[in-house]
Amino acid sequence: MKYQLSPSILSADFWQLGKQIQEVEQSGCEWLHFDVMDGSFVPSLSFGMPVLKDVRKNTKLFLDVHLMIEKPQRYVKEFFDCGADSITVHVEACENVKPVLQEIRALGCRAGISLNPETAPECLEGLLDQVDMVLIMTVHPGFGGQAYIPEMTEKIRKVRRMIEDCGRSIDLEVDGGINAGTIDTVLEAGANIIVAGSAVFGGDIPQHTQGLLDKIHSYSV
Numbered sequence: 001m002k003y004q005l006s007p008s009i010l011s012a013d014f015w016q017l018g019k020q021i022q023e024v025e026q027s028g029c030e031w032l033h034f035d036v037m038d039g040s041f042v043p044s045l046s047f048g049m050p051v052l053k054d055v056r057k058n059t060k061l062f063l064d065v066h067l068m069i070e071k072p073q074r075y076v077k078e079f080f081d082c083g084a085d086s087i088t089v090h091v092e093a094c095e096n097v098k099p100v101l102q103e104i105r106a107l108g109c110r111a112g113i114s115l116n117p118e119t120a121p122e123c124l125e126g127l128l129d130q131v132d133m134v135l136i137m138t139v140h141p142g143f144g145g146q147a148y149i150p151e152m153t154e155k156i157r158k159v160r161r162m163i164e165d166c167g168r169s170i171d172l173e174v175d176g177g178i179n180a181g182t183i184d185t186v187l188e189a190g191a192n193i194i195v196a197g198s199a200v201f202g203g204d205i206p207q208h209t210q211g212l213l214d215k216i217h218s219y220s221v
């Protein structure tokens, strides 16, 4: 199981976006997290295909796209065509999430399923064969810079057990409120892909990135 830091560009300075993504890449990161928000499934609007397309042209990072949008099946192919390496959709945003996951995989893209804090892990029953990653929201989606919800620790443990029981190597990603103070908790609970926005992009990016990567790599030995 590979451990990764997936910095969320939602917290980047968009006037310096390209430069900041280069700093993250030069600091040893391999993934980059795109928090796409539609103002309907979540209260905020963020960015979409034009940003992804230009970032794709200029980086070799693995582009980890998180669709916090209603009816994501409408845009899956477009995001793939713009350069997504992984597309994660919310179970709460789909009438039937299984065909959406199957469409993502049929494109040759990794498929992820995301659960909001109030969504029980049991909703994953019968779906783990369709995914390459489970994303557990550790804040209520919509904004960067929120505090980690401690009740999510037990949920991370439970989903990691479900993944182990299904016998497939599925990544477990966590997103929201992850920083130097909470990263040990989520790694020990079983997360192996760490989304961090404000903990990476607020201040000295290389220093913050290196600090989180050092912590993550200490778990992957």
Ligand code: DX5
Pocket (backbone or CB within 6 Å): 008, 010, 011, 035, 139, 140, 141, 142, 143, 144, 145, 146, 175, 176, 177, 178, 195, 196, 197, 198, 199
């Ligand atoms: C949903 C977003 C945020 C963001 C992470 O609100 O998905 O969780 O990526 O932001 P931080 O790391 O600042 O909590």
Ligand code: ZN
Pocket (backbone or CB within 6 Å): 008, 033, 034, 035, 066, 175, 195
């Ligand atoms: Zn996200």
